[in-house]
Every structure is written in C-alpha cells, then in structure tokens.
Amino acid sequence: MDRWITIGSTTIPGSDTELTLSQCNDDFAIRIAGVPGDLMNSRLHHSEDALAEFACTRLRASESAHILVGGLGMGFTLAAVLKAVEVSARVIVAELVPAVVEWNQGPLGQCAGRPIEDDRTHVHLGDVADLLKQSTGKFDAILLDVDNGPEPMTHSDNEWLYSPGGLKRIYEKLQPEGIVTIWSARADQVFTKRLKKTGFKVQLRTVRARPGKGSRYTIFVAQKPRVQK
Ligand SMILES: C[S@@+](CC[C@H](N)C(=O)[O-])C[C@H]1O[C@@H](n2cnc3c(N)ncnc32)[C@H](O)[C@@H]1O
Numbered sequence: 001m002d003r004w005i006t007i008g009s010t011t012i013p014g015s016d017t018e019l020t021l022s023q024c025n026d027d028f029a030i031r032i033a034g035v036p037g038d039l040m041n042s043r044l045h046h047s048e049d050a051l052a053e054f055a056c057t058r059l060r061a062s063e064s065a066h067i068l069v070g071g072l073g074m075g076f077t078l079a080a081v082l083k084a085v086e087v088s089a090r091v092i093v094a095e096l097v098p099a100v101v102e103w104n105q106g107p108l109g110q111c112a113g114r115p116i117e118d119d120r121t122h123v124h125l126g127d128v129a130d131l132l133k134q135s136t137g138k139f140d141a142i143l144l145d146v147d148n149g150p151e152p153m154t155h156s157d158n159e160w161l162y163s164p165g166g167l168k169r170i171y172e173k174l175q176p177e178g179i180v181t182i183w184s185a186r187a188d189q190v191f192t193k194r195l196k197k198t199g200f201k202v203q204l205r206t207v208r209a210r211p212g213k214g215s216r217y218t219i220f221v222a223q224k225p226r227v228q229k
Contacts, residue, residue: 004029007107010099014157021103028074028108030100042111045076047183047207047217048145052080054205054221055141055181059085068139068173069093070128070161071146075104075112081143082118089120094128096146101125129160132169139173142180149184149218150191162191167198174224182220195222 008021018033028042040048052069059065065085069078072095081091093116095101101123103109104116116123124131128146150162160166162182170180180200184191187204195202200222209215 040073044209048076049080050207056084065089065140067091068142070144075115079112079115092122094124145183184218187218
C-alpha cells in the first residue's frame with residue numbers, strides 16, 4: 001500500500017523529543033515529532049555517502065585505520081566508510097538512541113546493506129561527545145552527522161561538539177593529517193572560522209541530496225596538519 005505507516009517510536013535520551021520510524025513499501029523515514037520534513041529518508045543519502053568519501057579518500061590503502069562515525073541513522077555513512085577502507089579497519093559508530101540501533105537490526109537495516117553486522121563495525125550506544133571526551137587512543141578520521149549542523153536540532157547537548165572546546169577535543173583525538181568531516185544543512189562562516197582557529201585546514205564542499213539534484217547541503221572537511229605549530 002502506498003502510504004506511510006509509523007512502525008516505531010521512541011524518545012531521545014535526556015529529552016522529551018519523540019523520534020519515529022515510518023515505512024512506505026521499501027522506503028523508510030526517521031522523523032522528529034513536531035519538526036516538518038524528515039531527519040533521514042532512505043531515498044536521499046548522497047550527502048551521507050559523500051561525508052564518508054571525503055573522510056576516507058586518503059585511508060583507502062591504510063592498514064588498520066581507526067575511524068569514528070557519530071550518528072548511525074540509517075547506516076548509509078557507515079556503509080560508505082566500510083566500502084572505502086581496508087578489511088583491517090576498525091570503525092566505531094556511536095548512536096545516542098538505542099531504538100535507532102534496534103531499527104537497524106530490523107527491516108531498516110536492509111537500506112544500507114546491514115553495515116552494523118560487518119566484522120569491522122563496533123556499535124557504541126551513547127553520546128559521541130562522551131566517547132570523544134572519555135576514550136583514549138586516536139582516530140584517522142572522525143565523521144559527524146548527528147544533527148542539522150552547527151545549529152543543533154535533535155539534541156541541544158550537541159552544541160558542545162561544534163563549540164571551540166568540542167573542536168579542540170576533536171583535534172586532539174585525530175592523528176596528524178587526520179580528517180574530520182561534518183554534515184550541515186548549510187554553510188556557516190562563523191563555524192568555518194572556528195575550525196580554522198582550532199588549527200584545521202578547512203574546505204567546504206556542497207553536496208546535493210541526490211546525485212546532481214535535490215537540496216544542497218554543506219560538508220565541512222577539516223584536516224589536522226602533519227606538523228602542529
Ligand atoms: C541524520 S542521522 C545520521 C544519518 C547517517 N549519516 C546515515 O547515513 O543514515 C543522525 C543520527 O545521529 C544520532 N545522534 C544525535 N545526536 C547524537 C549524539 N550526540 N551522539 C550519537 N548519536 C547521535 C541520531 O539519533 C540519529 O540516528
């Protein structure tokens with residue numbers, strides 16, 4: 001039947017915000033109650049794929065690359081990372097909402113080819129900010145698609161990730177020449193300056209929702225220099 005049916009609902013930990021999963025035939029949508037449009041739609045994942053491609057280009061031939069993905073969503077970014085890196089890579093995906101992981105274990109998982117079942121994937125249930133603050137070790141790439149961009153919509157605590165303190169921590173958690181890619185609904189000059197002030201070399205890439213068409217989004221691609229000043 002060609003109509004959307006809500007097949008799951010949950011609240012975002014630490015808030016009253018409701019997140020729903022809807023299905024229409026083979027298509028899925030994750031929505032935030034009361035917010036127009038979709039947080040994610042399974043038909044539109046070109047920018048989520050690009051987020052991974054920009055972060056992983058230089059890791060294609062790297063042995064044992066260590067990568068952090070913030071936000072599982074429908075798993076498209078995670079799947080694109082796994083496609084881009086070697087079998088020896090280790091990819092941690094941090095997801096705040098337990099139901100999102102459960103949805104990916106069910107029918108939603110088929111959209112991106114069930115990347116959470118890949119042997120290289122380790123699911124961290126919790127806030128990617130906490131993982132960044134508490135974990136030891138460094139990453140070759142960090143990919144963040146947890147929200148609408150530097151102006152959080154899903155989870156107000158996400159503000160820290162985009163703050164000078166959050167960016168400093170991300171910088172510390174990257175290997176020299178490591179890359180952080182950050183998905184955003186729009187370009188943001190203040191945020192670009194903040195990335196540069198942290199020490200990153202920054203590029204802004206515009207990516208469409210579908211190849212060659214649809215809404216335009218921004219991906220901040222920020223690289224830690226090989227030698228720090
Ligand atoms: C837009 S979706 C990510 C889409 C994903 N790139 C994909 O390819 O499907 C954002 C995801 O980030 C999760 N999220 C939001 N804030 C988070 C946080 N602080 N830590 C970890 N996950 C978070 C949301 O629950 C949601 O699953």
